[in-house]
Structure formats: structure tokens, C-alpha cells
Amino acid sequence: MKVHDVAIIGAGITGAALARELSRYRLSLLLLEKEAEPAFGVSKSNSGIVHAGTQNPPGSLKARLCAEGNRLISGPLSEELGLDFIRCGQLIAAFGPGDLPRLENIKAEGEAMGVEGLEIVDRAWLDANEPNLSREATAALHCPTAGMISPYRFVHALVENAVGNGVVLRELSPVTAISRGADGVFSLTAGGGNYKARSVVNAAGLYADDIARMAGLPPYPIRPRKGEEYLLDRKREHIANRIIFPLPSGKSKGILVIKTSDGNPMIGPTAHDTADREDLSTTDEGLDEVLEGARRLMPSVNKSDIIAYFAGLRPAAGDDFIVRHEEAVPGFFSAAGIQSPGLTAAPAIALMLKGLLAERGLRLEPKEDFRPLRERTVHLFKVPLPRTRELIEEDPAYGDIVCRCELVSAREVRDAIKRGARTLDGIKFRTRAQAGRCHGGFCTTRLMKIMQEELGLSAAEITKRGPGSEIIKDERK
Numbered sequence: 001m002k003v004h005d006v007a008i009i010g011a012g013i014t015g016a017a018l019a020r021e022l023s024r025y026r027l028s029l030l031l032l033e034k035e036a037e038p039a040f041g042v043s044k045s046n047s048g049i050v051h052a053g054t055q056n057p058p059g060s061l062k063a064r065l066c067a068e069g070n071r072l073i074s075g076p077l078s079e080e081l082g083l084d085f086i087r088c089g090q091l092i093a094a095f096g097p098g099d100l101p102r103l104e105n106i107k108a109e110g111e112a113m114g115v116e117g118l119e120i121v122d123r124a125w126l127d128a129n130e131p132n133l134s135r136e137a138t139a140a141l142h143c144p145t146a147g148m149i150s151p152y153r154f155v156h157a158l159v160e161n162a163v164g165n166g167v168v169l170r171e172l173s174p175v176t177a178i179s180r181g182a183d184g185v186f187s188l189t190a191g192g193g194n195y196k197a198r199s200v201v202n203a204a205g206l207y208a209d210d211i212a213r214m215a216g217l218p219p220y221p222i223r224p225r226k227g228e229e230y231l232l233d234r235k236r237e238h239i240a241n242r243i244i245f246p247l248p249s250g251k252s253k254g255i256l257v258i259k260t261s262d263g264n265p266m267i268g269p270t271a272h273d274t275a276d277r278e279d280l281s282t283t284d285e286g287l288d289e290v291l292e293g294a295r296r297l298m299p300s301v302n303k304s305d306i307i308a309y310f311a312g313l314r315p316a317a318g319d320d321f322i323v324r325h326e327e328a329v330p331g332f333f334s335a336a337g338i339q340s341p342g343l344t345a346a347p348a349i350a351l352m353l354k355g356l357l358a359e360r361g362l363r364l365e366p367k368e369d370f371r372p373l374r375e376r377t378v379h380l381f382k383v384p385l386p387r388t389r390e391l392i393e394e395d396p397a398y399g400d401i402v403c404r405c406e407l408v409s410a411r412e413v414r415d416a417i418k419r420g421a422r423t424l425d426g427i428k429f430r431t432r433a434q435a436g437r438c439h440g441g442f443c444t445t446r447l448m449k450i451m452q453e454e455l456g457l458s459a460a461e462i463t464k465r466g467p468g469s470e471i472i473k474d475e476r477k
């Protein structure tokens with residue numbers, strides 16, 4: 001059996017960033033994912049903020065890796081992978097002179113982490129630049145380097161480029177057993193397959209404790225922290241020009257008004273510990289808390305603006321990330337407890353893990369044929385009309401609109417499938433088809449027809465998010 005140099009467990013943002021980083025080198029790499037597609041774990045349910053690097057405990061791994069991650073995403077990764085990162089900046093609002101010392105403190109801590117451009121702005125600046133902000137806000141910390149990104153498209157871009165550079169991706173492959181032989185080589189059982197690897201990286205998000213247990217380690221104390229988020233109609237796109245934060249609480253960054261890279265603003269998230277790693281329900285209490293928090297920042301936020309909602313679970317394990325080699329199981333590496341700002345920090349976590357792997361003997365010989373570039377995906381809802389006309393002339397399938405709420409064409413859906421989408425959710429996360437007001441009421445049957453043509457599936461085989469979520473229940477092929 002082939003022995004891989006590194007097996008990475010989990011194709012969320014952490015595993016994806018590491019796979020892509022290691023794919024620069026002459027290595028045999030395996031990426032194992034339990035779900036039907038990458039980014040179906042925590043990385044699909046978050047705020048999509050590329051944090052500036054402020055609001056993290058000084059001296060923590062989170063603080064260092066967040067600031068570094070922001071620089072990597074906004075620089076080389078966006079250029080190479082055609083990411084839809086938008087540097088919109090953020091404001092942390094102060095409500096009265098009593099809040100100013102805390103703003104000064106956050107500013108000083110951010111500057112110590114190398115965060116650039118931090119500035120405390122006054123009410124006149126807010127009037128000119130953020131007219132919908134509450135009149136009660138008296139000042140704010142402006143962090144111009146913060147931005148936003150589509151979290152799933154970020155993961156897909158990394159995985160697509162990693163696979164293009166030789167990484168073996170195995171989906172529907174939950175790791176169920178890990179053993180380490182006398183020769184130091186790991187054997188892994190995953191989704192009915194058996195694999196061998198000299199090093200294993202645990203990037204399994206909410207389930208990292210199960211993986212640690214399988215490897216014979218005491219499990220990390222994963223304590224999911226639930227965050228409910230509410231999406232507003234695209235007509236409120238311009239409610240804010242930046243991402244708006246209150247002062248952080250001890251537990252989270254607070255309830256925000258969030259610009260998203262796809263246009264619809266979001267409000268949230270809550271932050272409540274839960275014992276249930278599968279509980280992605282939203283609640284009336286959560287909605288009330290989010291509306292109250294968002295209205296404190298932007299009084300014009302209205303309940304009737306809400307078109308969709310979701311909850312995500314931060315895989316918290318104590319206060320900081322756990323990124324280390326496990327001396328008790330040589331060759332086993334942990335990237336656990338990757339709570340917020342894990343989406344931002346992931347590229348820096350990948351570099352840190354690469355360093356740890358190299359310290360333990362992984363040879364990093366650059367590949368001459370490494371292809372860093374990935375072709376940017378087209379999204380009609382982001383394209384100006386003259387360019388849309390050109391695209392339709394190039395391929396009339398760009399004019400064949402499948403999802404009218406979000407303006408998604410048949411060509412974009414076919415491209416998403418060619419780039420790896422295998423489920424309806426996979427198409428939604430890549431293209432936004434089904435993500436609008438009608439929630440797929442009009443486009444699902446059309447999407448299923450395209451999936452049948454492109455994937456050679458029967459209608460009964462098409463799933464929302466993998467086996468067990470079939471759309472048509474009582475038909476045979």
C-alpha cells in the first residue's frame with residue numbers, strides 16, 4: 001500500500017490551507033473528508049470576515065496568526081487563487097467617553113501585532129462615512145485592513161488548487177480508526193478505505209477530539225460555541241460601508257452588522273456554549289438577541305429584511321488555538337480548537353504546521369511544476385452589465401438564468417460541477433443558486449436536470465448534501 005508523506009484529516013479551511021501549502025513540495029499528500037464535499041463543516045457557517053488582527057488576547061496564537069492570515073489572504077492568496085476578498089475595513093463603535101480607553105487599548109494591542117492603519121475616528125467622521133450608524137455612537141476604531149470573503153469559495157479555491165497540484169482528496173471518508181506501527185507509519189481507516197501515512201494532521205474541527213482519541217491522545221476539551229446569523233435582503237446591501245462591531249465582550253466579538261462579499265448583509269452572531277455538536281438550529285431568543293444587538297449599531301435594521309438564517313458552531317477548546325506536534329504520538333500534529341478567527345488565520349496556521357512538520361523531518365523540496373494560479377470563477381451577480389453581454393456572446397449559457405433571485409446562469413452551474421460540486425449544497429455554496437429569497441423553490445428542479453446531465457446521475461441519486469439527503473425519495477433509477 002502506498003505510504004503518503006502526510007495525511008490531513010478534515011477539508012475545512014484549516015485542512016484546505018495546509019493541503020494547498022504543502023502541495024508546493026515533492027510530497028505525497030492525502031486529504032480525508034467525512035462529508036460529501038469540502039467546507040461542509042464549521043467553515044460553511046460563519047461570518048466570512050477577514051479580521052484585521054485586533055480583538056484577540058495579546059500574546060495568544062490567535063492574535064499572531066490572525067494578523068498574519070489577513071496579510072496572506074489580502075496579498076498572495078487573493079492574487080494567485082482569484083479569491084473574492086474585498087477590503088472594506090471595519091469599525092468598532094464606542095458609545096460614550098467611558099468606552100474610549102477600551103478602544104485605545106484595542107488599538108495599541110493591534111499595533112503591537114503589526115496591524116496597520118488603525119485610527120480612532122470621531123462623530124464627524126462617522127457622519128461622513130457611515131451615515132446609518134446609530135446617533136448614540138460617539139467614536140469608533142477604524143481598522144482599514146479588515147475585509148470579507150466567501151468562506152466556502154475560499155475553501156474550494158484552496159482545495160481545487162491543491163488537487164490540481166497532486167493532493168489526493170477523498171470525500172465521504174470519515175476516519176474511524178488510526179494506529180501507529182512499530183516503523184512509525186500510521187494506518188488510517190476511512191470510509192471503507194485503508195491508508196498509510198508517515199505524518200497525520202488532525203484538522204477535524206468539531207470532531208478533532210474524536211480523532212485525538214483514535215490516535216491514543218487525551219482528547220482536547222472541545223466545547224462548541226453556537227453562533228446564530230441572520231441574512232438580510234440584498235436591497236439592504238448599502239446599510240453599512242464597513243463591517244460594524246460593538247466593543248467585544250469577554251466571550252466574543254459581539255453582535256455585528258456584517259457586509260458580505262456576495263452583497264447580502266448579515267447580522268449576528270450570538271455566542272452560547274452548547275454540548276451538542278450537531279445542533280445547528282436557530283431560536284427565537286437568538287433572533288431577538290441579534291436584532292437588539294444589530295439595532296443598537298444600526299437602528300434601521302428591520303426584522304422584515306431577514307431572508308435566511310443559520311447557526312454555526314465554533315470548535316472552541318479553551319481560549320486559544322491548539323497547533324502543535326503531539327510528543328506522545330510522534331508524527332501526529334494537531335490543529336484543534338480553531339474557533340474564530342480561524343477563517344482568517346488558516347493560511348498562517350498552515351505555515352506554522354508546515355514548520356512543525358519540517359522540524360520533525362518532513363523534507364520540503366519545491367516542485368518545479370507547482371502551479372500557484374487558479375482561474376477565477378465568474379459570478380454574474382458581481383459582473384457589470386457590459387461584461388455580462390460579452391460573456392453571453394462568448395457562451396449563450398451565461399444568458400440562460402437558472403436562479404433568478406441571485407442571477408446565476410446555467411454556465412456557472414456547469415462550471416461549479418466541473419470544479420467539484422457533487423450536491424445541491426455544493427452548487428449553492430459555489431454559485432449562490434438557491435441562496436436567495438425563494439430558497440431554491442424555482443431553480444432546484446432545473447439544477448437537478450443540469451446535475452443529471454453533467455454527472456450522469458438519475459434524479460433519485462441527487463442529494464442536498466450527500467447520502468441520506470436525497471431529494472426524491474420513492475423513485476428507482
Ligand SMILES: Cc1cc2nc3c(=O)[nH]c(=O)nc-3n(C[C@H](O)[C@H](O)[C@H](O)COP(=O)(O)OP(=O)(O)OC[C@H]3O[C@@H](n4cnc5c(N)ncnc54)[C@H](O)[C@@H]3O)c2cc1C
Pocket residue numbers: 009010011012013014015032033034035038039040041042043044045046047048049050051173174175176203204205206207208211225226227228229269311312313314338339340341342343344345
Ligand atoms: C458563527 C461563526 C462565525 C464565525 N465567523 C468568523 C469570521 O468572520 N472570521 C473568521 O476568521 N472566523 C470565523 N469563524 C471561525 C471559523 O469559521 C472557524 O475557525 C473555521 O471555519 C474552522 O475551520 P476548520 O477547518 O478548523 O474546521 P471545519 O471547517 O469544521 O473543518 C473540519 C472538517 O473535518 C471534517 N471531519 C470531521 N471529522 C472527520 C473525520 N472523522 N474524518 C474525516 N473528516 C472529518 C469535517 O467534516 C469538516 O469538514 C466563525 C465561526 C462561527 C461558528
